[in-house]
Amino acid sequence: MANTIDEVSVNTSIMSTLVNNRSIRVTGSTDAIFSLQVSRSSNGQFYDFSTGLFSATYSSQSRLKNLSPGRTNISFPASSTGDTYTIYVWPEPHFNTEMASGTNKLRHVKQITQVGSDATITFKVDTIGYLTAFTLGTSTGSTLNTYSNSSAPTLSFVKTQIANVANTANYGVSITTPTPPTTNVGTYDSNAFYWSTVAADHETTSASSHDAGATSTALVLNNVDGLYIGMHVSVIESGSVTSTMPTITAIDTDTLTVTLSAAQTWAITKDITFRAYGVSLIDKAIGIKLFTSNAKVDLGQVSTTIRTELTSNIVETGEISVTGTGGIGAGSGVRIKGLNNSTEEDDTRITAVDGSLAEGTIVLENATLEATADDPVRVGTVVYVDGTSNEVFLTGNISVNKYPTDDQDIFLDISKFLTLGTDS
Numbered sequence: 001m002a003n004t005i006d007e008v009s010v011n012t013s014i015m016s017t018l019v020n021n022r023s024i025r026v027t028g029s030t031d032a033i034f035s036l037q038v039s040r041s042s043n044g045q046f047y048d049f050s051t052g053l054f055s056a057t058y059s060s061q062s063r064l065k066n067l068s069p070g071r072t073n074i075s076f077p078a079s080s081t082g083d084t085y086t087i088y089v090w091p092e093p094h095f096n097t098e099m100a101s102g103t104n105k106l107r108h109v110k111q112i113t114q115v116g117s118d119a120t121i122t123f124k125v126d127t128i129g130y131l132t133a134f135t136l137g138t139s140t141g142s143t144l145n146t147y148s149n150s151s152a153p154t155l156s157f158v159k160t161q162i163a164n165v166a167n168t169a170n171y172g173v174s175i176t177t178p179t180p181p182t183t184n185v186g187t188y189d190s191n192a193f194y195w196s197t198v199a200a201d202h203e204t205t206s207a208s209s210h211d212a213g214a215t216s217t218a219l220v221l222n223n224v225d226g227l228y229i230g231m232h233v234s235v236i237e238s239g240s241v242t243s244t245m246p247t248i249t250a251i252d253t254d255t256l257t258v259t260l261s262a263a264q265t266w267a268i269t270k271d272i273t274f275r276a277y278g279v280s281l282i283d284k285a286i287g288i289k290l291f292t293s294n295a296k297v298d299l300g301q302v303s304t305t306i307r308t309e310l311t312s313n314i315v316e317t318g319e320i321s322v323t324g325t326g327g328i329g330a331g332s333g334v335r336i337k338g339l340n341n342s343t344e345e346d347d348t349r350i351t352a353v354d355g356s357l358a359e360g361t362i363v364l365e366n367a368t369l370e371a372t373a374d375d376p377v378r379v380g381t382v383v384y385v386d387g388t389s390n391e392v393f394l395t396g397n398i399s400v401n402k403y404p405t406d407d408q409d410i411f412l413d414i415s416k417f418l419t420l421g422t423d424s
Helices: 208-213 278-286
Strands: 003-009 020-028 034-040 046-048 053-055 064-067 070-076 083-091 097-099 108-114 118-125 134-142 154-162 173-175 185-187 193-199 216-220 232-236 248-252 257-264 272-277 289-299 302-305 314-322 333-336 349-354 360-369 382-386 392-402 408-412 418-420
Touching: 003 083, 003 108, 020 034, 020 083, 020 108, 064 070, 083 097, 118 392, 134 154, 134 392, 173 289, 193 278, 232 257, 272 278, 278 289, 333 349, 333 360
Parallel strands: 003 097, 118 408
Antiparallel strands: 003 020, 020 070, 034 046, 034 064, 034 083, 046 053, 083 108, 118 134, 154 392, 173 418, 185 289, 193 272, 193 408, 216 257, 232 272, 248 257, 289 392, 302 382, 314 360, 333 382, 349 360
């Protein structure tokens, strides 16, 4: 009967950049014999058990042989940039020793990561339409600690405006699910946040239906590292993604194949970008634990003015000449002096916009606007628009319970709670 190594125990939690001492404990049969080696990834050096240092020179002390079950202490040096260490335990076959369990009974491997004491998460806001992308802020904290909700570092922002670009086709945005009774206020949640990664150099499968990147749900990649079920395909290099980004429904690590919820078309050797939406997937992917609170979105009040005097009534439907139409989209509510609605169901709405920075028009429905030659709606009368705007303000708190081992970017996808305005 073979002698066995039953267990290899070592604290594999993340180490700080200071000197760290860890004990490797090997248990097994009394007559079990094994070898021990520790390597450092940054330079390929091995731990010298006689000097207690990592050495560029490989010697007899770089692999400690003929050990019996027990404890061995390792001193890991300080490293300001961090490192990764790999511990190898080899049962010695010529001493009739093997691992008691596991698919590989020839060796046992443990890894320990040493990281900087702090990591920075940069929170960025995506673009949509004529709203421009920008950095919302950063949060820096210890990678070695886990924070409670009450002590978690928090990035707070109150009515931070998203810049927008003036354009004749800027019909603003609306809040997808506004908070009644107003259409200019809404909320968003942590599912609008995502982390993005690229799986490079896609390889097509050998199946005939998939040749040359034909439409398929089976996407074969060079690697599937960092991918998880539920992640979205957001970008296909030299291709396009269906309007609702397909999700990964299965991952085969042997064939490097991910199954998608909807068929896509791609070309060989092109990059595929994936997004992990929501705090749960972000945590799985890169170890960031987030929570949000007081998350709110506000639309600024948009207004324009009458450009051509109105001298007759508008009933039901009518076109009004106005100055700039920036931020005004179809479906918006409208308020003008002299405008009356007979019932709540007859709220006046804008049905069409002829976009212009200075001389546009809007078309109304359900309108009863009283105007005569003696009592006109004069040039310069203010037209207030509700429900669409080119002024968007974000409020919220983003708290971090756990920081990743490296600096990371997290994005807020505002298309999750804002809808682009249109001209009709």
